[in-house]
Amino acid sequence: MAKIMRAVEMEKCIGCYSCMLACARQVHGSLSLERSGIQIFTRGGLTAGFEAVVCLACKPAPCVEACPTEAFQQRKEGGVRYNYESCIRCGACGEACPVDAIIMDREKEEPVVCYHCGHCVPFCPHDCLAMREGAEGKRWEGDES
Amino acid sequence: MFTHGYVRILEVNLEEGKGRVLRREDLLSYLGGSGLAAALFEEYGLPQESPFHPDQPLIFTIGPLNGLYPLMNKAVLGFKTPYNGYYVETHAGGRLGMMMRFADLDALVIRGKASRPSYLVAGSREMSLEDARHLWGLDTSLTARMIRQKEDRHKGKRSILRIGPSGENMVKFAGINVDTFRHFGRLGAGAVMGSKQLKAIMITGDTSFDLEFGPSYQKFYRKLYKELVGSDIMAKYHGLGTTGNVLPLQNNNSLPSKNLQSTSLSGAEGISGEYFADNLLLRQVACAGCPIGCIHIGLLREKFGEEHEYYYRQVSYDHEPVYAMGSMLGISQAKEVIILLDQVEKYGIDVISTGVALAWATEALEKGLVSQEETLVPYKFGSYKEYLEGVRHLSQRTNDFYRLLGEGVSEAASHYGGEDFACVLGQEMAGYATGPVFFVSQAMGFRHSHLDTAGYQFDQKAEEYTPEKALEYMEEEERYRVLLTSMVSCLFARNLYTPEVLEEAWQAVGLDAQVENLDKKAEEIRRHRWKVKFSTGYRPEDTEIPRRFTQVKTLRGYPSQEFINRLIHLYTRSLNDLKES
Known part of the structure; x- marks a missing residue:
């Protein structure tokens, strides 16, 4: 079963941004802090510690429901797959995301979201990030139908 | 870009x-x-x-x-x-x-x-x-x-x-x-x-760049990162941090104390990296783009009311600030150092110069060169509350004494006397009383920093300890360090970015097409930078080392005036050669 990327121990984060740079570099071929599926910031200065905003791998995913052109497709394990060709850059996915984990890249005008590929994980110096599966992935297993 | x-x-x-x-x-x-x-x-x-x-x-x-x-x-x-x-x-x-x-x-x-x-x-x-x-x-x-x-x-x-x-x-x-x-x-x-x-x-920082360097860049980055985080070359910076230096310096007659009246401080364990880590370290954080995390934040809880009322201070500590607000002022209580650092941070004043200025003021007061009428507070080595006031007076330039002291310790000393014990090496001294090479290297360094030419390391490690060898070492260090600070690397990464690694990094992003020979470039930049400094009137031959620096026992014993003069002479000649080239 494919895994889900979780920010499991943000208490240990030192705010180095290595994960953001790794995502931009490896997934988006960019030198960037914006083109990253994970966003790190403080809540009230350096001394208050760091938080990660990243896709929680919802299933069903509100962003998939909101996407009018099926550019966002439900990933079986939770989270989404994104099809560049189908995307009309409307931004509905970003508005639908309950945790603001989808960024609209200003230059390319396309949504940036975590695909749970795990490329960032080895670049965290303190193991704040981890690939998890099943119940450890902590997603809602209910059925609305 | x-x-x-x-x-x-x-x-x-x-x-x-x-x-x-x-x-x-x-x-x-x-x-x-x-x-x-x-x-x-x-x-x-x-x-x-x-x-x-x-x-x-x-x-x-x-x-x-x-x-x-x-x-x-x-x-x-x-x-x-x-x-x-x-x-x-x-x-x-x-x-x-x-x-x-x-x-x-x-x-x-x-x-x-x-x-x-x-x-x-x-x-x-x-x-x-x-x-x-x-x-x-x-x-x-x-x-x-x-x-x-x-x-x-x-x-x-x-x-x-x-x-x-x-x-x-x-x-x-x-x-x-x-x-x-x-x-x-x-x-x-x-x-x-x-x-x-x-x-x-x-x-x-809100824009992005496409990377067009191909897979060799990604591969090299991964290798570099693994070496950085997976090995212990940077471990000391994250662990105890630079305050790990306090005890080794103390044990080797190198910790400037009480305005450099001494190079060790009774009770220095109380301001050691170990003490801070065990008792006051809240967390480490990093600069953006650095997985090491060398910024150590201390947390101090203080009681302000009878009914269990507390507030807390959070401030970063490093060797230099701890030396300046600790040993230089005779203070051996980490908590008091934190309180002083918090004050310095808020007023936005250089911590090293402030510590040395207040240490000079204390000795000048002891020796009767100034009175409390000037200093306004009765400074005494080891008593932090007066220094807390001192930081404020310096920042606010409360009276003529503080106006002069705020021009630099040398300025105040030339007015009140006490030049002999003004601990100034180009600017107020950094926290390494390792020996004469450090003293000259700070006094003549481009930015009067211990990091310009790393003279303290020569004091600590050199086997053939002569002014000639010291000059060679300082020139070589300066050449490489100016290359790193042109990239711009953190100098803590100097053991990671060896000349070979730097060359590989340079090539992996295609910059070798612009500048081929980094060694040659480093020397050109070094020369050019000094020329710009000379244009503002700098004269290396005017370098002075106050008497206090030869009166105190260092790792290299009592520094000889002859050794100092010889090294100043050699370095001056070397710099003047740059000017004429």
């Missing part, structure tokens, strides 16, 4: 509140950081005018590798220092280097004087000069909070530089606080900002 084949500069005129964006291909050969700042000072600087002339520039630069590799994340500020009138540099970490990269600013040149207190906002798609009258007089902490509240965007992707009251009052060693707990600390850059009525600068 350098890899795009040009240097992008934002030139801001504070008088008009307008900027100009320039793309310069001809500046690529200076690399960035130290090399680029010197080249820009040649264009914008007024070498013969006062450092407070409104048109004197503040030149912030980053380098070709900023953001592209780990620990390539610092920024350089080149300016004419009000401390001694020469062209100098000061360096800072935090988020600034990274945010300048993502603001697409290889250099930010600020000129002119604002018509009222102002702060500057600059990003890839914004530039404005904002009213800062409400911020004038506020401490550095509150200033940053107010700006974060008002400019509520780009969270985590902005860097805020600001001055405190000491910068506003143009104390000659007022610093610029960068983000939280990093600084352009030394040589009075904060006073220059104050003279321009520029309270703060916010840089927003």
Whole structure:
């Protein structure tokens, strides 16, 4: 079963941004802090510690429901797959995301979201990030139908 | 951006509140950081005018590798220092280097004087000069909070530089606080900002670049990162941090104590890295783009009321601040050091110069050269409460005594006497009394920093200990360090970025097409940078080492005047050769 990327121990984060740079570099071929599926910031200065905003791998995913052109497709394990060709850059996915984990890249005008590929994980110096599966992935297993 | 084949500069005129964006291909050969700042000072600087002339520039630069590799994340500020009138540099970490990269600013040149207190906002798609009258007089902490509240965007992707009251009052060693707990600390850059009525600068890093270097770059990056995090080459910086130096220096007659009356302090264990880590360390944090995390934040809980009422202070500590607010003042209680550091941080004054200034004032008071009428508080080595007041008096320049002391310890000593025990090596001494090579290397270093030529390491490690060998070592170190600070690397990464590794990093992003031979380039930049300093009147032959430095036992025994004179002579000759070449 494919895994889900979780920010499991943000208490240990030192705010180095290595994960953001790794995502931009490896997934988006960019030198960037914006083109990253994970966003790190403080809540009230350096001394208050760091938080990660990243896709929680919802299933069903509100962003998939909101996407009018099926550019966002439900990933079986939770989270989404994104099809560049189908995307009309409307931004509905970003508005639908309950945790603001989808960024609209200003230059390319396309949504940036975590695909749970795990490329960032080895670049965290303190193991704040981890690939998890099943119940450890902590997603809602209910059925609305 | 350098890899795009040009240097992008934002030139801001504070008088008009307008900027100009320039793309310069001809500046690529200076690399960035130290090399680029010197080249820009040649264009914008007024070498013969006062450092407070409104048109004197503040030149912030980053380098070709900023953001592209780990620990390539610092920024350089080149300016004419009000401390001694020469062209100098000061360096800072935090988020600034990274945010300048993502603001697409290889250099930010600020000129002119604002018509009222102002702060500057600059990003890839914004530039404005904002009213800062409400911020004038506020401490550095509150200033940053107010700006974060008002400019509520780009969270985590902005860097805020600001001055405190000491910068506003143009104390000659007022610093610029960068983000939280990093600084352009030394040589009075904060006073220059104050003279321009520029309270703060916010840089927003909000743009992206496509990477077009192919798989070899990705592969090299992975290898480099693994070596950095997987090995122990950087472990000491994250673990105890630089305060791990306190006890080794103490045990080797190298910890300047009580205005350098001694090189060890009774009770130094109380301000050791081990003590801080066990009792006061809250957490470590990192500069953006550095997985090491060497910034150590201390937490001190203090009771202020009978009914279990507490508040807490959080402030970063490092070897230099702990030496300056600890051993130099005879203080061996870590908690008291934290309280003093918090005060220094808020007033925005250079911690090293402040510690040395207050230590000199204490000895001058002991010896009766000044009285309490001048000092206003009865300084006594080991008693922190008076020094807490002293930081405020220095920053606010309360009376004539503090006005003079705020010009630098040498200025005060030339007025009141006490030149012999003024612990000044170009500027107030750093925390390494290792021996004569360190003393000369700081006194004659480009920015009077222990990091310019690392003389302390020669004192600590050299087997063949002669002035001739010392000169060779210092020149070699300077050449390599100026290359690193032109990239702009953190100097803590010097063991990672060996010349071979740096060359490979350079090639992996295709920069070898612009500059082929980095060794040769390093020497060119070193020479050029000194020439710019000479243009502002610097004369190495005027170097003086106060008598106190030969009267105290160091790791190398009592430094001989003869050894010091010989090394000054050799280094002067070497520098004057650069001038004529």
